[in-house]
Amino acid sequence: MQDLKRKDKMAITSKAWIRDLVEETPLIDTHEHLVEEPRRFSGVIDTMFRCDDWPLLFRDYVLEDLHSAGMSTVEEEQFYDPDLSSVDKFSVISPYWERIRHTGYAQALSITFRELYGIASLSSNTVEELADKYHQVKKPGFYNYVLKDVCRISECHVHSVERIFMETAQPALLKQDLSIMELTRCSLTDIRRVEEEMGLTISSFDDWLKTIDTYFERFGTKAVAVKYQGAYYRGLRFAHVERHVAEKQFKTLIAPRPYLGPEGAQALEDYLFHYCMKKAQDFKLPVKLHTGYYAAKSNMPLVRIRDNAVDVCRLLEDYPGINFVLMHIGYPYQDEYIALCKQYSNAYVDLCWAWIINPVACVRFLAEFLMAVPANKVLIFGGDYIAVENVVGHAAIARAGLTETISSLVERGWLGAENVPELLDRLMRRNAHELFR
Numbered sequence: 001m002q003d004l005k006r007k008d009k010m011a012i013t014s015k016a017w018i019r020d021l022v023e024e025t026p027l028i029d030t031h032e033h034l035v036e037e038p039r040r041f042s043g044v045i046d047t048m049f050r051c052d053d054w055p056l057l058f059r060d061y062v063l064e065d066l067h068s069a070g071m072s073t074v075e076e077e078q079f080y081d082p083d084l085s086s087v088d089k090f091s092v093i094s095p096y097w098e099r100i101r102h103t104g105y106a107q108a109l110s111i112t113f114r115e116l117y118g119i120a121s122l123s124s125n126t127v128e129e130l131a132d133k134y135h136q137v138k139k140p141g142f143y144n145y146v147l148k149d150v151c152r153i154s155e156c157h158v159h160s161v162e163r164i165f166m167e168t169a170q171p172a173l174l175k176q177d178l179s180i181m182e183l184t185r186c187s188l189t190d191i192r193r194v195e196e197e198m199g200l201t202i203s204s205f206d207d208w209l210k211t212i213d214t215y216f217e218r219f220g221t222k223a224v225a226v227k228y229q230g231a232y233y234r235g236l237r238f239a240h241v242e243r244h245v246a247e248k249q250f251k252t253l254i255a256p257r258p259y260l261g262p263e264g265a266q267a268l269e270d271y272l273f274h275y276c277m278k279k280a281q282d283f284k285l286p287v288k289l290h291t292g293y294y295a296a297k298s299n300m301p302l303v304r305i306r307d308n309a310v311d312v313c314r315l316l317e318d319y320p321g322i323n324f325v326l327m328h329i330g331y332p333y334q335d336e337y338i339a340l341c342k343q344y345s346n347a348y349v350d351l352c353w354a355w356i357i358n359p360v361a362c363v364r365f366l367a368e369f370l371m372a373v374p375a376n377k378v379l380i381f382g383g384d385y386i387a388v389e390n391v392v393g394h395a396a397i398a399r400a401g402l403t404e405t406i407s408s409l410v411e412r413g414w415l416g417a418e419n420v421p422e423l424l425d426r427l428m429r430r431n432a433h434e435l436f437r
Ligand SMILES: [Zn+2]
Pocket: 031, 032, 033, 159, 384
């Protein structure tokens, strides 16, 4: 009994010093979708920003849990109705909020409300204060305040939702990914978008390939990584298609009456994907791949997602010179990603977004990962948000999960306490520094 008490005390003490160390170590955030700060003051309301008040913070990803808990589309529209008062908006979501407040998504948002706005609990009594605080915090310079001062994040990687590559006004804080999904998917909409962004006309397959070259030449040395999120609509198996086959599909696509069936579109994308991989290799850019769970409502083909890890093996072998970052730990198939990173020297995993999809699964995942895989193969945090305010809650959950993982490994005797400071520094900062330029 005496022994047990002593052991409990030691456990509490070890958790406390590890927590302090995790709290004070600056974090590199390897995945966000933050828009440029002035966009938040533009007043533009569109599909990306359906409002400019506190319900915006539910967009990623609490809305999906509210939907899963039973909230209807009509109620969602009411929640975003600019003419409804904050109290009425809260009463729309209240029955569903009560059902989800324990999930990672909702806990992250609650922490943001508490740490950023000083609101202990969202209710009909506090919602008007929340509405005011939202606007008080959102003022010029708030990206620096939220990320650096509140979250102790030294830099973020941004996959822009505004441009294929964003030439940011804050390059020291917001490092940018070069998105290749638009360049490889190559739909008519993508072609129009590229023409507009680059101010040119695409009329042949050669033009398209030259445009890809131009993106890499112009932005390849500024980008931290290449980002591909095609796993949202296709598998990650890319056939080696011959150029003339891809060119024929492209001609069909831009013909006066285009018809490119799913097979034609896939052949074209397969070719272009490999084309971009060779470019990434030339520019020594790591390639970040979306794997696993979907940010969506009632739409997730698990068979395809389950195969992500299997499909990725071929890419890892085809491109030994490219470091691949497997995002979101491939949740819910994360065990396979431990095996991939243990086996292949060019496979890395990123816990971005995953901490809030399922915090407890991430604690288990990270503990198992560290027992099997070299410690340089994991990136520890990415908020995956469009609105910077949301990062606060997610970063707090990631720090709590990291603390729990490391202290539990120490307590169970799998990790020496003396190795903890260096390991934490590696996980929270050094891995990102080593992998990305
Ligand atoms: Zn993302």
